[in-house]
Amino acid sequence: MTRVPLLSVENLTVQFRGDRGWVTAIEDVSFEIGAGENLGIVGESGSGKSVSALSILRLHGRANTRYASGAIRFGGRDLLSMSERELRKVRGGDIAMIFQDPMSSLNPVLTVAEQIIEPLQLHQGLSAAAARRRAIELLEMVRIADAGRRIDEYPHRLSGGMRQRVMIAIAIACQPKLLIADEPTTALDVTIQGQILELLRDLQREIGMSVVLITHDLGVIAEFAQRVLVMYAGRVIEQAPVAALFDRPMHPYTDGLIDAVPKLEGDLHRLTTIPGNIPDLATVIPGCRFNPRCREAKDACRRDPPALLPVGPDHLSRCPPRAAAGGAV
Numbered sequence: 001m002t003r004v005p006l007l008s009v010e011n012l013t014v015q016f017r018g019d020r021g022w023v024t025a026i027e028d029v030s031f032e033i034g035a036g037e038n039l040g041i042v043g044e045s046g047s048g049k050s051v052s053a054l055s056i057l058r059l060h061g062r063a064n065t066r067y068a069s070g071a072i073r074f075g076g077r078d079l080l081s082m083s084e085r086e087l088r089k090v091r092g093g094d095i096a097m098i099f100q101d102p103m104s105s106l107n108p109v110l111t112v113a114e115q116i117i118e119p120l121q122l123h124q125g126l127s128a129a130a131a132r133r134r135a136i137e138l139l140e141m142v143r144i145a146d147a148g149r150r151i152d153e154y155p156h157r158l159s160g161g162m163r164q165r166v167m168i169a170i171a172i173a174c175q176p177k178l179l180i181a182d183e184p185t186t187a188l189d190v191t192i193q194g195q196i197l198e199l200l201r202d203l204q205r206e207i208g209m210s211v212v213l214i215t216h217d218l219g220v221i222a223e224f225a226q227r228v229l230v231m232y233a234g235r236v237i238e239q240a241p242v243a244a245l246f247d248r249p250m251h252p253y254t255d256g257l258i259d260a261v262p263k264l265e266g267d268l269h270r271l272t273t274i275p276g277n278i279p280d281l282a283t284v285i286p287g288c289r290f291n292p293r294c295r296e297a298k299d300a301c302r303r304d305p306p307a308l309l310p311v312g313p314d315h316l317s318r319c320p321p322r323a324a325a326g327g328a329v
């Protein structure tokens with residue numbers, strides 16, 4: 001790859017301590033995102049999307065988390081080896097995050113104003129009056145009508161879509177270079193989902209930031225991202241430009257996800273799903289972690305852990321192209 005990445009995650013392995021010792025939540029995860037690029041991360045529930053995202057800013061509880069291997073490079077520095085103090089400047093400054101659960105991320109006892117003004121004063125040293133003016137501008141940027149009045153409301157007075165807009169306004173307050181949005185539209189109805197994605201796309205252009213968008217919905221990825229990372233059971237199993245992923249999916253798991261995207265035509269009640277469940281973190285599966293659910297699994301898939309290998313331009317997969325897979329692999 002020739003582009004200079006804004007962020008590169010290299011061979012990241014993260015473990016958590018549970019009742020029965022340490023378990024590996026994500027293993028050997030690598031990806032890059034360029035300036036102004038939109039990267040989608042997709043996978044079923046429990047595949048390790050949020051763990052990957054939260055690891056970028058080291059947001060897991062310290063006592064029971066081990067960053068067992070890897071590096072996270074941002075602007076030439078490794079976020080994994082930064083001090084907490086240095087990292088605090090990056091959080092909400094150059095890298096902002098919209099969390100998966102918007103209800104718990106907005107403080108119910110503070111007004112919208114109080115929640116937007118704080119990061120502006122902290123990171124940009126604005127006076128109270130200047131921060132309030134900027135906060136109203138930000139609410140207007142995220143298309144909240146009557147922002148001058150809405151800013152003094154408490155979160156519970158706002159609709160779900162409006163709360164998500166406020167979250168986005170807080171996230172972009174300091175003009176981040178990178179926005180990590182973890183399932184920003186999942187709790188919203190379809191119309192509002194579309195509006196929020198459009199808003200993110202507009203803001204991305206206006207601010208020139210990069211966006212990592214996490215979702216379990218490949219339909220959302222198709223609309224939003226340029227490149228896609230497909231995760232399964234804590235590993236990246238395929239990575240490709242969005243068009244290549246839909247035109248030539250290489251991994252049977254990706255095939256399954258694509259089949260599960262609701263089609264406009266056809267019977268909405270008969271959605272395909274991938275049979276079986278994602279394994280528990282403590283379950284050891286020899287070979288390819290997807291093999292117990294894979295229709296195409298062969299002996300080698302049950303024996304040898306597959307490597308993530310190039311299968312096309314900027315396209316990596318842990319499953320070889322099908323024609324070759326019929327052979328001795």
Ligand SMILES: Nc1ncnc2c1ncn2[C@@H]1O[C@H](COP(=O)(O)OP(=O)(O)OP(=O)(O)O)[C@@H](O)[C@H]1O
Binds near residue numbers: 016044045047
């Ligand atoms: N702090 C933690 N301690 C222990 N296990 C954790 C912790 N955080 C996540 N996990 C486990 O790691 C695995 C991956 O979780 P993660 O939250 O990344 O999934 P996800 O892909 O974001 O799923 P979803 O679509 O449901 O949000 C899950 O098995 C989860 O239970």
Ligand SMILES: [Mg+2]
Binds near residue numbers: 050182
């Ligand atoms: Mg998640």
